[in-house]
Amino acid sequence: QKEVEQDPGPLSVPEGAIVSLNCTYSNSAFQYFMWYRQYSRKGPELLMYTYSSGNKEDGRFTAQVDKSSKYISLFIRDSQPSDSATYLCASGGSQGNLIFGKGTKLSVKP
Amino acid sequence: GAGVSQSPSNKVTEKGKDVELRCDPISGHTALYWYRQSLGQGLEFLIYFQGNSAPDKSGLPSDRFSAERTGGSVSTLTIQRTQQEDSAVYLCASSPPKGSYEQYFGPGTRLTVT
Numbered sequence: 001q002k003e004v005e006q007d008p009g010p011l012s013v014p015e016g017a018i019v020s021l022n023c024t025y026s027n028s029a030f031q032y033f034m035w036y037r038q039y040s041r042k043g044p045e046l047l048m049y050t051y052s053s054g055n056k057e058d059g060r061f062t063a064q065v066d067k068s069s070k071y072i073s074l075f076i077r078d079s080q081p082s083d084s085a086t087y088l089c090a091s092g093g094s095q096g097n098l099i100f101g102k103g104t105k106l107s108v109k110p
Numbered sequence: 111g112a113g114v115s116q117s118p119s120n121k122v123t124e125k126g127k128d129v130e131l132r133c134d135p136i137s138g139h140t141a142l143y144w145y146r147q148s149l150g151q152g153l154e155f156l157i158y159f160q161g162n163s164a165p166d167k168s169g170l171p172s173d174r175f176s177a178e179r180t181g182g183s184v185s186t187l188t189i190q191r192t193q194q195e196d197s198a199v200y201l202c203a204s205s206p207p208k209g210s211y212e213q214y215f216g217p218g219t220r221l222t223v224t
Contacts, residue, residue: 006152032211043114043201043215044153051211088153096160096205097143097169098213102152 003027004091006101015110019076023089023101026070030091033065034098035074038086047087048074079108112136114216116202122222123192131187131219135204142185143205143213144177148198156200159185192223 006023013019021035032051036044048063050056056063064073072089086105090098115134123129135142144156155169159179170176174192179185189196199220203213 004152034212036215041220043217046212046214049212090153092211096141096158096166097155098153099155100145100153102150 003099004089004101006089006104008102008104010105010107012107012109013079015079015081015108017079017108019074019079019083019106019108021074021076021087021089021104021106023072023091024070025072025091025099027091027093027099028067028070029093030099032092033063033072034090034092035061035063035072036088036090036100038088038103040085044088081108081110084108114202114204114214116200116216116219118219119217120220120222122224125194125223126191128188128190129192129221131189131200131221133185133187133202133216135183135185135202136214138206139204139214140182140207141205141213142179143203144185144187145201145203146198147201147218153201156187189221192221194223197221197223 004025034049035047038044053067060077062075084107086103088103089101092098117132140161142159145153147153157177158166174190177187199218201218203215
């Protein structure tokens with residue numbers, strides 16, 4: 001079992017929809033959780049990160065971590081065509097390196 | 111400020127040749143990471159440098175891969191005797207001083223081994 005699992009999609013939604021992206025992780029020692037956005041042929045861009053459990057909101061984006069179920073979520077409200085990208089979740093412990101999911105490819109249709 | 115930069119952006123090499131990939135981290139960042147991203151795969155951790163500590167090399171796939179970090183700043187990833195399976199995008203990331211967990215990525219080097 002991979003340490004971070006993510007449905008690769010693709011996921012296609014109409015403009016304005018609420019998007020829910022999800023990951024699960026297996027290592028109880030993971031303490032911090034990241035979401036990255038990656039456009040085609042570009043490096044990953046850090047969107048949000050949270051430490052331990054709880055919610056974090058930034059504009060149209062909300063990150064949620066439930067450590068009891070080892071579940072990580074990213075919600076995008078009022079999705080825009082410019083949100084079309086691959087979204088990568090990542091988790092890590094104290095040792096430094098992140099373990100990434102394979103990414104979910106999102107397409108927002110105008 | 112300037113982000114993480116990597117060079118070259120693209121590299122095509124013949125099987126068996128050695129290649130060097132360069133990473134310039136964000137100024138003031140103490141941690142530097144190398145990852146590999148293959149088509150259809152997630153990011154695979156390769157190596158991690160934190161300040162003056164010994165690097166964590168646990169992700170290097172074989173002894174053909176090595177990395178250096180000079181003066182706590184610029185890093186070079188070297189792949190010797192390249193193989194076709196080494197074809198991938200090699201990504202570098204840096205982090206602020208210890209206690210911050212966010213990693214900021216460069217644009218990557220796309221390596222193609224023919």
